[in-house]
Amino acid sequence: MRRRERHAGAFRALRTQRDQTVNDHPSDPLSIAHSAAPGAGSLTASAGFGSLLDGGFRILIAGAGLSVFALAGLLGWELYRGAEKALSRYGVGFLTGSHWDPVAGRFGALPFLYGTFVSSTIALLLAFPLSVATALSLTEFAPFWIRRPVRALVDLMAAVPSVVWGLWAMFEMVPWLRQAAFPFLQRAFGWIPLFQGPIYGVSLLAGALIIAMMITPIITSLAIEILRAVPPMLREAAWALGATRWEVIRVAVLPYVRSALVGAGVLGLGRALGETMAVTMVIGNRPEILLSLFAPGYTLASVLVNEFAEATSEEHLAALFEIGLTLVAVTLVVNFLARLLIHNIPFFFAPRTLRTQPMEGER
Amino acid sequence: MKIPGPWSLLLLLLLALAWLSLAPRRDESPPLINGAGASFPYPLYARWFAAYERLDPTARFNYQAIGSGGGQQQLLHQTVDFGASDSPMRRTLLEAAPGKILHVPMIAGADVLAYNLPGSPPLHLTPAIIAEIFLGRIHDWNDPRLARINPETPLPPLPLVVVHRSDGSGTTYIFTDYLSKVSPEWSRIAGRGTAVRWPTGIGAKGNEGVAGQIRSLPGAIGYLELAFAVQNRIAYAAVQNLSGNFILPSPESVTQALTSSTLDRDDFRISIANAEGPRAYPIAGLTWLLLYEKPSDRRKAQKLLAFVRWCLTDGQALASSLDYAPLPPRLRERVLASLPEIQ
Numbered sequence: 001m002r003r004r005e006r007h008a009g010a011f012r013a014l015r016t017q018r019d020q021t022v023n024d025h026p027s028d029p030l031s032i033a034h035s036a037a038p039g040a041g042s043l044t045a046s047a048g049f050g051s052l053l054d055g056g057f058r059i060l061i062a063g064a065g066l067s068v069f070a071l072a073g074l075l076g077w078e079l080y081r082g083a084e085k086a087l088s089r090y091g092v093g094f095l096t097g098s099h100w101d102p103v104a105g106r107f108g109a110l111p112f113l114y115g116t117f118v119s120s121t122i123a124l125l126l127a128f129p130l131s132v133a134t135a136l137s138l139t140e141f142a143p144f145w146i147r148r149p150v151r152a153l154v155d156l157m158a159a160v161p162s163v164v165w166g167l168w169a170m171f172e173m174v175p176w177l178r179q180a181a182f183p184f185l186q187r188a189f190g191w192i193p194l195f196q197g198p199i200y201g202v203s204l205l206a207g208a209l210i211i212a213m214m215i216t217p218i219i220t221s222l223a224i225e226i227l228r229a230v231p232p233m234l235r236e237a238a239w240a241l242g243a244t245r246w247e248v249i250r251v252a253v254l255p256y257v258r259s260a261l262v263g264a265g266v267l268g269l270g271r272a273l274g275e276t277m278a279v280t281m282v283i284g285n286r287p288e289i290l291l292s293l294f295a296p297g298y299t300l301a302s303v304l305v306n307e308f309a310e311a312t313s314e315e316h317l318a319a320l321f322e323i324g325l326t327l328v329a330v331t332l333v334v335n336f337l338a339r340l341l342i343h344n345i346p347f348f349f350a351p352r353t354l355r356t357q358p359m360e361g362e363r
Numbered sequence: 364m365k366i367p368g369p370w371s372l373l374l375l376l377l378l379a380l381a382w383l384s385l386a387p388r389r390d391e392s393p394p395l396i397n398g399a400g401a402s403f404p405y406p407l408y409a410r411w412f413a414a415y416e417r418l419d420p421t422a423r424f425n426y427q428a429i430g431s432g433g434g435q436q437q438l439l440h441q442t443v444d445f446g447a448s449d450s451p452m453r454r455t456l457l458e459a460a461p462g463k464i465l466h467v468p469m470i471a472g473a474d475v476l477a478y479n480l481p482g483s484p485p486l487h488l489t490p491a492i493i494a495e496i497f498l499g500r501i502h503d504w505n506d507p508r509l510a511r512i513n514p515e516t517p518l519p520p521l522p523l524v525v526v527h528r529s530d531g532s533g534t535t536y537i538f539t540d541y542l543s544k545v546s547p548e549w550s551r552i553a554g555r556g557t558a559v560r561w562p563t564g565i566g567a568k569g570n571e572g573v574a575g576q577i578r579s580l581p582g583a584i585g586y587l588e589l590a591f592a593v594q595n596r597i598a599y600a601a602v603q604n605l606s607g608n609f610i611l612p613s614p615e616s617v618t619q620a621l622t623s624s625t626l627d628r629d630d631f632r633i634s635i636a637n638a639e640g641p642r643a644y645p646i647a648g649l650t651w652l653l654l655y656e657k658p659s660d661r662r663k664a665q666k667l668l669a670f671v672r673w674c675l676t677d678g679q680a681l682a683s684s685l686d687y688a689p690l691p692p693r694l695r696e697r698v699l700a701s702l703p704e705i706q
Contacts, residue, residue: 099560100560101553101559101560102531102556102557102558102559102560103553103554103555103556103558103559103560104554104560170572170575170579171575171579174579175579178579178580198522200524200565200580201579201580202565202567202576280529280568281567281568281572284565284566285529285565285566285567285568286561286564286565286566287560296565296566298566302529305530305568306529306530306531306558306566306568307530307531307558308432308531309429309430309432309433309530309531310430310431310432310433310530310531310532310533310557310558311432311531311557311558312431312432312435312436312450312452312453312456312557313453313455314455316558
């Protein structure tokens with residue numbers, strides 16, 4: 001409401017300025033606005049210059065809003081146009097084919113789809129519990145003096161560019177994985193096919209790990225905001241009933257924010273699916289579906305960044321455009337499913353008392 | 364402090380506009396000659412542009428190293444004045460172009476086979492063994508085939524891991540061009556191109572990515588561009604050429620390959636891989652500037668051609684200082700003679 005009054009005030013001020021030849025605050029119309037009675041004089045009723053500005057402003061805002069549709073449409077159209085040739089030539093076979101041979105002109109995207117799904121899923125499985133736990137400890141347990149510095153660090157990590165993560169992963173993480181972590185995993189879980197086969201260091205699992213590290217700060221940051229939005233009343237009520245800390249979190253806090261937390265996870269997943277540079281540097285870039293997580297893999301985003309600059313034949317370019325289209329489609333589908341999940345989770349899981357007020361707008 | 368309101372901002376804007384309109388206009392500023400393409404020769408091109416702009420201050424260049432494929436596409440759409448590419452343009456693309464496109468070889472580059480073995484012992488490789496390695500048929504360094512040609516080098520029982528470029532690149536083109544020439548099997552299974560379907564190995568992005576993988580993975584072998592390997596002091600192998608000699612790559616041995624290559628085509632879209640000549644290094648290739656024979660902008664074209672002539676004469680000395688192989692005199696003269704005259 002306050003903003004609306006300010007606008008009204010500003011327009012009034014403009015008019016006052018026009019009318020009065022003397023004004024002592026030519027550069028600060030707001031100061032006049034405060035002297036005017038708030039809410040007095042409606043915007044639509046004002047005539048002349050004011051209504052002109054009003055109309056112009058409305059058109060400007062409407063244009064800004066509509067430009068989202070225009071941009072999305074243009075993006076979709078351009079991708080479709082670029083991929084048209086591949087779409088008509090390979091059809092559904094593009095998504096199920098597992099051969100990617102630019103020289104012979106055979107293109108199948110299944111290895112990239114597989115790599116994208118597996119690396120993102122593992123990354124989310126690793127990052128989500130860690131993030132929620134971090135956020136819980138920072139909002140519920142940690143002493144106050146430590147909360148702000150850790151919070152600042154988390155935000156800082158969220159801002160580290162992808163390629164920097166990639167460099168660190170390539171020169172520090174991958175050698176460590178190859179020499180210590182992977183051999184250990186193989187000794188412990190070697191009976192599972194996922195952990196068999198030769199160890200190179202660069203692998204699907206290394207890609208998943210670096211994605212997990214990159215999305216953890218983002219999900220953590222969102223989760224902290226979400227947890228801080230829990231009304232204190234809920235906690236106090238639980239305390240009053242004699243609940244322990246764990247029970248407070250379980251009964252009062254988590255049910256209230258569950259859907260919002262899932263939303264935070266989905267945002268992280270969106271980033272994971274499209275993550276490019278760091279993943280390309282550690283995933284091994286091999287378009288082949290191998291069961292072992294120690295084997296090199298490939299993702300949709302990686303093949304785009306790798307091959308686009310040097311693609312000379314038309315079929316190759318069209319196939320890469322279709323990869324881009326596939327990536328957009330995958331992201332949209334995931335977002336859509338997550339939205340379904342967000343809207344349904346409170347209904348399925350939340351205690352009866354909380355069903356009436358699902359969190360809206362948290363995403 | 365008071366925050367400036369909209370009116371004073373407007374005034375500032377007007378003042379800035381007035382100042383801009385009063386500022387001296389440079390009508391006679393030279394036209395910017397735009398190019399795009401290969402990243403492999405980019406360090407040399409950048410050096411050439413800088414040196415030439417000192418000689419002729421009216422020539423100004425802008426080059427985007429976006430990759431050979433990008434350079435070819437932009438030239439086709441005439442968004443740049445010249446393209447640059449490490450692989451010759453395909454016939455279909457040349458036919459789709461609005462005018463005749465010339466391939467002007469500028470320098471030659473080579474790929475080295477870099478490896479990571481404890482103690483970096485010297486290594487000899489034959490074409491057959493290189494093909495076997497990259498086809499994924501040699502799994503260990505103590506394979507008898509490797510031992511037979513490296514009798515004095517003790518090869519450790521390490522697993523052999525192939526590292527190749529994951530991004531499309533001219534370096535890959537040179538290497539797969541060579542493999543296709545020496546191994547009919549490779550040519551059938553993978554073929555030549557800036558990106559191919561690798562039968563084995565892990566992919567890394569860029570020369571620096573491949574070098575990083577080789578450095579950190581004992582037993583790894585991969586191909587790198589010569590200049591990059593020399594500047595980063597990475598161990599590389601001597602390769603047996605057609606005459607049967609084991610040759611270490613260097614700008615000189617690459618120029619040797621150029622000297623002995625047959626130049627039977629007029630348009631210089633030639634491959635110098637697996638060249639004859641006793642001292643020629645076999646894994647080498649040319650890099651080209653791509654120009655329209657009859658460009659629309661005469662003034663720019665004249666400047667560009669003058670620059671290309673300079674690169675092929677005085678500029679070649681700069682090439683060897685950056686570990687690229689300069690063209691031999693005979694080839695240079697033929698290229699110079701083939702350049703069009705634009706009045």
